[in-house]
Amino acid sequence: MLNYITTGESHGRYLAAVLEGLPSGLAFDLDFVNAELRRRQGGFGRGGRQQIETDSVEVMGGVIRNKTTGAPLGLLLKNKDTTLDVLPDLERPRPGHADLAGALKYHQNIRAVLERSSARETSMRVAVGAVCKMLLKEFGIEIAGHVIQIGSVKLRERALSVKEIRSLSKGSPVNCVCKKTGEEMVRMIERARKHSDTVGGKYEIRATGLPAGLGSYVHYARKLDGRLAGVLMSKQSVKAVEIGEGDRLGSLFGSDAHDEIFFSKTGGYYHKTNRAGGIEGGMTNGEDLIVRVTMKPIATLSRPLVSVNMRTKKTEKADFERSDFCAVPAGSVIGEALVAFVLADAFLEKFGGDSLTEIRRNFNGYLKQIRS
Numbered sequence: 001m002l003n004y005i006t007t008g009e010s011h012g013r014y015l016a017a018v019l020e021g022l023p024s025g026l027a028f029d030l031d032f033v034n035a036e037l038r039r040r041q042g043g044f045g046r047g048g049r050q051q052i053e054t055d056s057v058e059v060m061g062g063v064i065r066n067k068t069t070g071a072p073l074g075l076l077l078k079n080k081d082t083t084l085d086v087l088p089d090l091e092r093p094r095p096g097h098a099d100l101a102g103a104l105k106y107h108q109n110i111r112a113v114l115e116r117s118s119a120r121e122t123s124m125r126v127a128v129g130a131v132c133k134m135l136l137k138e139f140g141i142e143i144a145g146h147v148i149q150i151g152s153v154k155l156r157e158r159a160l161s162v163k164e165i166r167s168l169s170k171g172s173p174v175n176c177v178c179k180k181t182g183e184e185m186v187r188m189i190e191r192a193r194k195h196s197d198t199v200g201g202k203y204e205i206r207a208t209g210l211p212a213g214l215g216s217y218v219h220y221a222r223k224l225d226g227r228l229a230g231v232l233m234s235k236q237s238v239k240a241v242e243i244g245e246g247d248r249l250g251s252l253f254g255s256d257a258h259d260e261i262f263f264s265k266t267g268g269y270y271h272k273t274n275r276a277g278g279i280e281g282g283m284t285n286g287e288d289l290i291v292r293v294t295m296k297p298i299a300t301l302s303r304p305l306v307s308v309n310m311r312t313k314k315t316e317k318a319d320f321e322r323s324d325f326c327a328v329p330a331g332s333v334i335g336e337a338l339v340a341f342v343l344a345d346a347f348l349e350k351f352g353g354d355s356l357t358e359i360r361r362n363f364n365g366y367l368k369q370i371r372s
Helices: 030-041 099-106 110-117 119-137 162-169 179-194 224-233 246-251 328-351 356-371
Strands: 003-008 014-020 024-027 057-061 067-069 073-078 142-150 201-208 238-243 261-264 268-271 289-295 306-308 315-317
Touching: 003 119, 014 119, 024 119, 024 356, 030 057, 030 119, 030 328, 073 119, 099 110, 119 142, 119 328, 142 162, 142 179, 142 328, 162 201, 201 328, 224 238, 224 289, 224 328, 238 246, 289 328, 328 356
Parallel strands: none
Antiparallel strands: 003 014, 014 073, 024 067, 057 073, 142 201, 201 289, 238 289, 261 268, 306 315
């Protein structure tokens, strides 16, 4: 199984991650990891921090001659904006942020809370997710995300493959598969910026090539949908996670909600619909995994909301820190990484071995078993 830990603060000298549980023999592509970090920094509506940092990581261990060794993989990202020691303390918590509860819980100034709770830490989660994508790709599993809503602007629903999502969203400033809808999303973000406001939205992650049986029904903590929801909800600004048709299923009769089962001699068991989003009973069922994630508007507003000065206890406007106007396009990239980590963890739980060769043998044997 995979485990990772990240450390560092937003304006600190570095961010770091250690990923443990990778097999030996996996081809490691540092250029791909850094390309994923650049994707995270993009997207219309981002703030000034992205113009300062050009994220790229260094490998601190776990790779020799571009192959993983089986040892923990260490990744290090050096910040350019390293002003943590000279930044002023903050006294007016931002509504919707970790400021107030964090300052009370850890009995410290808001500055320390802000720097660790910042979404800047997701850069390392994207780096870890990129490595997980490398592992999954070895077994034909691919992941893609795209934005389906910004504010009140929604993409017309349609089923798209991972290949289509990548092709149609390429070059979109908001990572949208429809050019016209993408332009409307840009205007929505511009409207928020004009009014010194922020705007949220929703993105969809799709994974293809998954075998049936990842995850488990035997214990609540091993259910794959629970693990996905947990890690996606851990991302800043996320307020809802849906698997498949999600919330819509609550308004349907059972006859319209479930995916009927079929069998073919060449492909084995399959479904003609995918309302379940590829997960039944906490396990993958062989269909594409479909996850939708809703992000609230960012809590840092350049036209601050009412707050309380924690020193004087007087009503004042909240503090303002440099921030984005909309982070949903970047969120879709981060979401891909988080889904990749959970899927890679479940994959190794099912087929794990010390080397890529051993895992491949386990995987191929299982496919032969379920197809017969």
